[in-house]
Amino acid sequence: MRLPECDPYAPREWQPHEKPALLGSPSTPEHSTPKRIAYGVVGLLVCLTGALGNAVVTANLQNLQGTFGAWSTEIAWLPAVYVMTNISINLLLVKFRQQYGLRAFTEGFLVLYVLVTFFHLFVNDLSSALMVRAAHGMVAAALSSLGIYYQIQAWPAKHRLKALTIGITGSSLAIPLARLFSTELLQLDEWRGLYFFELGLALISLACVIALKLPPGDRRKVFEKKDFITFFLMAPGMALLCAVLSLGRLDWWFEAPWIGWSLALSLVLIVAAIVFEHNRTNPLLNTRWLSSGSIVRLGLIMLLIRIVLAEQNTGVIGWLQYVGLQNEQMTHLAWSIFAGIVCGIVTSCLTIKPTKLAWPIITSLALMIVASLLDSQSNNLTRPDQLMLSQFLLGFGSAFFLAPAMLAAIGGGIADPR
Structure with a gap:
């Protein structure tokens, strides 16, 4: 006997206080006080997990430069490629969450985050480090919004502004924290000490997210084929712009012609994406x-x-x-x-x-x-x-x-x- 399949996109019946604020966001049922505290702690942990990955690299660029035997203009690509992919993938994350649901979004991206952090341990040169950092930027992009969703569950509706405040600003604690303890981590096993710590933090966050799941939200089929045209125009355009802003202060334009060409190409791609999106009925970019x-x-x-x-x-x-x-x-x-x-x-x-x-x-x-x-x-x-x-x-x-x-x-x- 075959059971009827449940339509994941069927509209749900919500109580007035439970209805999700936005498509793709979790519902907001009532929680007990201990559970609210747990949501708040997990939200802050997830937020810091995503931010600390880039913070420990930024705070220790000089040490990493010596480890990899790189020039200052070469090691500056480590935080640059992280930002390049982080910004680009955010274009798709909103619709991914709306179509595939919060469970795939939270657990899927945290598992990818753990795997990418694990592969950091096997990096032996700057080229492989850059590839892994680029992947890290993509999977870490999901954690900031995930931290906000957990904070929303931690506070009752009348204090929702407080939840958003903590969720938005919590990641700013990462840079000073990284400067406080990352030196000791480097003494353990050079740059691998940093990534052992990050891997442990990611595993703890994954365990917490699996143990304390977000309430479900509404889902809808929102992806269109044209979304990927926009993505393949806007993503490289933003990535090139980030590269120019990151390396432009170190490489002089006349000595590095790629800066000028990259800036020109980024403007062409971004303008093309905006023009393409402007008249769409269900755009990726409003x-x-x-x-x-x-x-x-x-x-x-x-x-x-x-x-x-x-x-x-x-x-x-x-x-x-x-x-x-x-x-x-x-x-x-x-x-x-x-x-x-x-x-x-x-x-x-x-x-x-x-x-x-x-x-x-x-x-x-x-x-x-x-x-x-x-x-x-x-x-x-x-x-x-x-x-x-x-x-x-x-x-x-x-x-x-x-x-x-x-x-x-x-x-x-x-x-x-x-």
């Missing part, structure tokens, strides 16, 4: 929404503030490394940045309101101005302990502005529990 005033303002805010925040990782940390200091000599500075980010997340959770999302951004900018003025007095005798206050303020501002800036443009529908 160009009209992306060109709306709120999204344009969000893009400008994020771009300008990220330029300001580059003073922390590229400016202060990069300069201290240039004068010969290692991560173990900047422990106090890393702790001050970490404390600033934690305080920023907590303050944002306590003060965020859907009707007053502008003032945290203005406050963050004011703190960044003060921090930059403090650092402007630095000279070749300045040491990490003299920068702790300014970097605390920058860490606080970076965490305090992020969630309000994102929610001001795109979070209204998600944040409203109705």
